[in-house]
Amino acid sequence: MRFSALSSGAQILPHCGPTNSRLQAHLGLIVPSEARIRVGNEQRGWKTGKFIIFDDSFEHELQFDGASSSSLRLILLIDLWHPEVESQQRTAPEDD
Structure with missing residues (x-):
């Protein structure tokens, strides 16, 4: 778990x-x-207090254009196990 600005x-x-x-x-x-954020062919924006959850093995990119009243985008980023990964296959996640 970490913050991303x-x-x-x-x-x-x-x-x-x-x-x-x-x-x-x-x-x-x-x-x-x-x-x-764009993940694969889908693009969307974040909403305060809402999650966007995606498989980050798909190509993704982030962009912050424009001159908003806020000059910062801040999210809490959490890595989760994919639901199809068996519990015995799970090891400590690596930071990338």
């Missing part, structure tokens, strides 16, 4: 997570409407 005008280039054994949960804390 993104400043206005910033972009995180397309990338894929190291494994499909986990899901990422993003809880919106400070979420200007211009901050967006």
Whole structure:
């Protein structure tokens, strides 16, 4: 579990997570409407107090365009086990 902050005008280039054994949960804390995430072919924005959960082995990128009243996008990022991973296959997650 960790916080992730993104400043206005910033972009995180397309990338894929190291494994499909986990899901990422993003809880919106400070979420200007211009901050967006694309996972595969789907793009959306965060909502305060709501989760976006996705398989981060799919290509994803983040972008924060525009001049919002808030110059910061802040989320709580939580790694979860993919529900199809058997409990005996689970090991401590690696930070990437």
